[in-house]
Amino acid sequence: MHVGWGHVALAGAWGALVSLERRAFLQAMFSRPLVAATGMGLLLGQLQTGLYLGMILELFYLGTASLGAALPENDTLAASGTTAAAAMMAAQTGGGGTPAIWSVCLLLFSGLGLLGRWVDRRMEAHAAGLSAHGLELAEHGELERAVRQNLWGIWPYALVYFVLNAVCAALGLWIGTYLSQVPLVVLRGLAWAFPAMASVAAAIAARGSHARNAALWGLVGGAAMTGAVLVMAWVDG
Amino acid sequence: MIGPGTHLPKSVELRVFLRSLLLQASWNPKGMQNLGLVYALYPALEVLYPDPERRREAVQRHLTFFNTHPYVAAAIVGGVLYHEERIAAGEEDPRRVNEFKGALMGPLAALGDGFFWLSLRPAAGALCAALVPWLGAWAAVLFLVLYNVVHFTLRAWLFRMGLQLGDRLVEAVARARLPTRGARLRAVAAASAGAAAAYLAFTFGSQQGGVGGWLLAGGCLALGALSYVLVARKVPTAVLTAMAALLAGCLGAWL
Numbered sequence: 001m002h003v004g005w006g007h008v009a010l011a012g013a014w015g016a017l018v019s020l021e022r023r024a025f026l027q028a029m030f031s032r033p034l035v036a037a038t039g040m041g042l043l044l045g046q047l048q049t050g051l052y053l054g055m056i057l058e059l060f061y062l063g064t065a066s067l068g069a070a071l072p073e074n075d076t077l078a079a080s081g082t083t084a085a086a087a088m089m090a091a092q093t094g095g096g097g098t099p100a101i102w103s104v105c106l107l108l109f110s111g112l113g114l115l116g117r118w119v120d121r122r123m124e125a126h127a128a129g130l131s132a133h134g135l136e137l138a139e140h141g142e143l144e145r146a147v148r149q150n151l152w153g154i155w156p157y158a159l160v161y162f163v164l165n166a167v168c169a170a171l172g173l174w175i176g177t178y179l180s181q182v183p184l185v186v187l188r189g190l191a192w193a194f195p196a197m198a199s200v201a202a203a204i205a206a207r208g209s210h211a212r213n214a215a216l217w218g219l220v221g222g223a224a225m226t227g228a229v230l231v232m233a234w235v236d237g
Numbered sequence: 238m239i240g241p242g243t244h245l246p247k248s249v250e251l252r253v254f255l256r257s258l259l260l261q262a263s264w265n266p267k268g269m270q271n272l273g274l275v276y277a278l279y280p281a282l283e284v285l286y287p288d289p290e291r292r293r294e295a296v297q298r299h300l301t302f303f304n305t306h307p308y309v310a311a312a313i314v315g316g317v318l319y320h321e322e323r324i325a326a327g328e329e330d331p332r333r334v335n336e337f338k339g340a341l342m343g344p345l346a347a348l349g350d351g352f353f354w355l356s357l358r359p360a361a362g363a364l365c366a367a368l369v370p371w372l373g374a375w376a377a378v379l380f381l382v383l384y385n386v387v388h389f390t391l392r393a394w395l396f397r398m399g400l401q402l403g404d405r406l407v408e409a410v411a412r413a414r415l416p417t418r419g420a421r422l423r424a425v426a427a428a429s430a431g432a433a434a435a436y437l438a439f440t441f442g443s444q445q446g447g448v449g450g451w452l453l454a455g456g457c458l459a460l461g462a463l464s465y466v467l468v469a470r471k472v473p474t475a476v477l478t479a480m481a482a483l484l485a486g487c488l489g490a491w492l
Contacts, residue, residue, distance in 0.1 A: 024262040027307055029358065029384050034366055038377040051369050054377065058366045059430060060474070065354035068304070068346070069266065099441065107482060110475060127265035127272075131300075134272050138296050141289065143279070146296065150276035153263030185490045192453060192489025193482035195441035199457040200481045202434030203464035204474050205366075209359050209426035215465060217424045221367075221431030222458070229439045 003044075003091040008169045010043050011084035015077070015165025016158045022076045023120070024154045033057035033079035040080050041097075044169075046087035049097030053083045056106070056194075059201040061113070063208015074116020080165050082109040085172030092176025099194035100187045101179070106197055108175070109168065119160055127153045244322060245281055252280040254396050257314045260307050269304035274314070281318050285325035295321065298335060305342040306349025311392045312406050313341055315399020337404060344407075348415055356419030356426075357387055363429035370436055434461045449492045456485065 018039070022031030029035065034054040041050015061075035086105035090097040130149045137146035206218035260273035275296055286292035305313060320334040365372075365380035372379060391413075398406040435458065442454025464477055 023264070024259065026258050028388065029381060032362060032380070034362060034380055035377045038374055042374060047374060051373060055366045055369045055433070058362050059433060062359045062362055062426065062430065065350065067350050067354065103482060110478070124265055127263040128267050130263050131265045131268045131272050135300055138293065138300055141293050143293060143296050147276050147279045150259060150263045150272040189486035189490035193486040195437050195453065195457045196460055196481040196485030197478050198437040199434050199461035200464045200478050202430045203461045204468055205363055205430035206427045207465060207468045209363065209423050209430060210355050211423035211427040212420065214427040217427035218431035218465065221428030222435040225432035225435035226439070229436065
């Protein structure tokens with residue numbers, strides 16, 4: 001599959017859209033890692049990459065929540081940016097997504113959640129200015145303009161997250177050109193690292209579920225799945 | 238002109254509800270959702286206060302600090318309309334509406350956080366993440382459907398309760414027993430996370446094949462259990478993830 005700047009722009013546009021949905025509009029959970037990453041993978045022609053990264057990042061960030069004025073890591077940027085990079089990398093290699101590529105991206109782009117939180121804080125400062133301006137306008141009787149200040153908070157988000165996601169996609173494209181030079185033994189190790197990270201993510205998710213007796217429920221789910229897998233293996237011979 | 242006993246047109250109520258979906262567009266540390274609230278209410282304030290001076294006063298009283306859960310805010314937005322109709326008709330003191338907001342925003346925020354952020358979302362997320370191997374991209378669609386059927390139904394219901402009941406909406410919300418339902422959903426989230434871990438371990442183990450495959454599957458399950466204990470002991474998740482990747486990576490490269 002040929003990838004280029006059009007795909008980079010597409011990654012930026014999707015990333016901006018889901019980031020807006022996370023904070024400014026609707027909050028119907030298009031911004032959750034499972035949806036944001038799957039959508040990114042689908043748009044960039046690497047659905048499997050989006051699905052598996054979305055799955056693991058959904059588990060990783062399952063228990064995080066914006067409570068009161070507290071600001072958690074930006075799970076949306078973590079999902080959309082990591083998937084954009086992985087999808088571009090996979091497309092660049094021509095072989096599609098592999099656990100090794102997913103591991104590389106999870107490790108290299110693991111700081112995106114923190115970066116997103118830092119950006120969100122800066123945006124809040126901008127919105128505080130809008131609020132103060134809105135108060136001034138209302139004092140002077142310019143009510144329509146005062147009320148519309150609410151909408152001016154949206155555009156910086158869209159712009160910043162467009163750029164960040166596009167940069168991730170471009171980085172993925174660039175790193176992908178060097179992937180063929182990585183020794184096979186390292187790639188095999190990276191392939192093993194993916195399910196290991198998924199196990200850790202699932203443990204974090206079980207803990208983050210806030211359930212009473214979460215360990216017991218996690219064990220029940222794990223045992224049920226193990227039973228199902230063994231039965232299916234036995235049926236298949 | 239609004240007089241005693243009259244109500245806002247349905248079209249205006251609908252506009253207010255739809256605009257309340259932008260409640261957090263300019264969330265800020267000082268007023269928090271104040272701009273979003275005024276933005277949502279403005280179509281109603283235009284109808285209720287044809288006099289510019291009274292409208293200005295109404296806008297200013299809602300530009301004060303406001304913060305609650307964005308979904309359950311629908312109940313407060315509806316309740317504010319309930320009170321503003323009465324204030325415009327001269328039946329209530331304007332201070333009443335701010336007392337209403339002040340009294341409800343904290344408790345409703347706690348209720349919304351507990352049910353939506355800490356119960357429904359983790360349950361739907363973990364369940365659908367565990368279903369990815371079977372449903373593929375439809376797992377993401379299922380997640381959106383499961384979550385939003387509850388989300389939008391409750392959001393619309395809360396808005397209607399606020400509009401119809403004003404302060405008495407608290408009784409209606411209490412009858413919904415959201416905390417009890419939330420506890421059940423959290424158990425679903427934990428069980429689904431366990432199932433997802435087991436599935437991934439076996440899938441990647443079988444892809445590897447041979448003794449290495451069994452080692453990988455068993456090792457991942459053990460790693461998951463160990464991680465659970467370490468997360469409970471406040472070991473940073475980033476450190477855990479990196480250590481797990483390093484350990485498995487070294488094993489994978491060596492075997």
